[in-house]
Amino acid sequence: MKFSYVNPTQIHFGQGQIETVASSIPTTEKVLVIYGGGSIKSNGVYDQVAKALESHTWQEFSGVEPNTTKETLDKAVAIVKQDGIDYILAVGGGSVIDGSKYVAAAAKYDGEGWDILTGDHQVTDATPIGAILTLPATGSESNMGAVITKAETQDKLAFLAPAVQPKFAVLDPDVMKSLPEKQLINGIVDAWVHVCEQYLTLPTNAMVQDGYAETLLRSLKSLGEQFEQRDNDEWRANLMWSANQALNGLIGSGVPQDWATHMIGHELTALWHVDHARSLAIVQPSLLRNQLQYKRAKLEQMGVNVFGLDKSEDLAERTIYAIEQFYLQLNVPTKLTEHGSDKAAAIDAVIDQLTQHGMVVLGENQSITLEKSREILTEAIA
Template sequence: MQFTYSNPTTIFFGQGQIAAIKNAIPADKKVLMIYGGGSIKKNGVYEQTKTALDAHTWLEFSGVEPNPTKETLDKAVAIVKAENIDFILAVGGGSVIDGSKYVAAAAKYDGDGWDIMTRKHTVTDAVPLGAVLTLPATGSESNSGAVITKAETHDKLAFMTPHVHPRFAVMDPDVMKTLPEHQLLNGLVDAWVHTCEQYITRNTNAYVQDAYAEGLLRSLKTLGEQFASRDNDEWRANLMWSANQALNGLIGVGVPQDWATHMLGHEFTALWGVAHARSLAIVQPSLLRNQIEAKREKLEQMGKNVFFLGENATAEATIDAIEAFYHQLGVETHFSEYENTKADAVSAVVKQLDKHGMTALGENGAITLEASEKILESAIQ
């Protein structure tokens, strides 16, 4: 267990914290506010942010879509370059924050920003950025990763660099009050799988990371069980903080990490527009069953410490419990909304995985294209 851990993001958590932007961004910085489809103008977030930026010179860029695309984000890159923007404020959920990270890095590069995603360019600098979180899910507000889609080619790729780690994140649970049910469910599922990707691997006796991950899973399980009575400050605050802690890097330090569920899930989103969290729920149970022997010890541990299955905490029973948890939330664990045949759908994902070099996935590098094909044959109906 050897690691270096740093999280430089200052968190402003709680009601009314959007006002903290005023002092969090130096007054001499020219700001570009980046947001999505305009929901922030309906829930009061836009006005609060605008008021907090009163002392700053600022512009805005809207229209960042769920699963942000290079094609849209490159327009924001052009604004940053043309207007000499020196601070980016992402106001939205994971897609807006991820997209803003791409903009921040690409704006400091003379070539095609997609070179960052394909590793042709290594990021050495980025425009500093902060975030106002409106949808808890990805933890992007305090980590250094982002996932971007190239619509033209149906490619969905990730990049990580400390240069795009947000300087600060405003997390006001009140902004969740107007979120539709499906977005709250997606956020809960996303945080759950993020935790699992760093926990259901192999046992390394990392007591702190295991206990913290199990605590997060129990919290998320409770939030799922309380979903019908979610309209209260406590529920919202706990989901927002749990989702942040699931992917701020802490539970993953010094332990093996998987992420194969994400790699397969990304292809569902790129090919068919499946919501990110829904794609994870589709892939994960089938993947766990495929890799059950390698993950048996941790699955049994999860069965005992998260689902409290006692003597019945077999790996098989734990996977069944995970799948039942998704079904309790009304989230499907199989996919059938494809064109042509099931064989064509499986083949399409496998081809994308091969194209993107995803040929040895998982904490053991054991999920080959052949293994992925078997997982997909189970996950796709």
């Protein structure tokens, strides 16, 4: 284990913490508030933000969509450049926060913003960002990653840059009260797979990372099993904190990571607009079965330490089945149906996208070739 770890995002966690925005952003800074479809105006969050910013000069940009697009975000980039915005406040879930990271980086670049996603521009400077999390799932509020879609070409790509890591993040579980059940379920699944991507790899004897990952998985499993308690303050707080800790960099420090489920899942979202979390639930069981020879030891460890399964020769297989049942218990499908009736064409479309995006070898062992991706898709697509 050799690694460097720092997480510079200041977290303001708990009820009523939106008021901390007032002191988190200097009053001398001109602020752009970026949000999504407007639900924050009906659930009281917008009013709290406005009160916190009453001593600031600020304006707003709305309409950031789920699986946010470059085309929409470029309009916000123009505002930041033209109006001399000093600070961005992202109010929303992962898509809004990811989108704000793109805006923050692209506003400091004179070229085409998509260059950031293709790697043709390396981000070293960005407009400072703060975040108010309204939908726990991605952990984007305290990490340096973002995923953006280019609608014109159906490309969905990611970038990482320390410069876009939020300076602070407000995590108030009360803002979850108005969330639809489907979004809460997506949050559980998304956080679950984030942990798995950093845990279900190779044995490393990294006791802290493994132990913490297992604690998060057991917590998320319990939250799923106790879904009927979702109107409980403690349930909301535990989901919000679990989702944050799942992808703030800690459990992945010094250990191998996978992320192939995400890379394949992104293509399902780009092509058929499948919810991000649900694309992961579709891909992961098939991928685990396909890569069983490499992942058997960690699957067995997960089976015992997360699901409480007895040791046996087929423990790894039973663990995959338990993961699948966890999703199905939440009414999250594990097979793709959105593609229509032509399965062969759907598989070819995903393989074409993976090829175009350079995703020709994936996984912690680089063992998921395009041929293996095709095998995974053959099982994952109905």
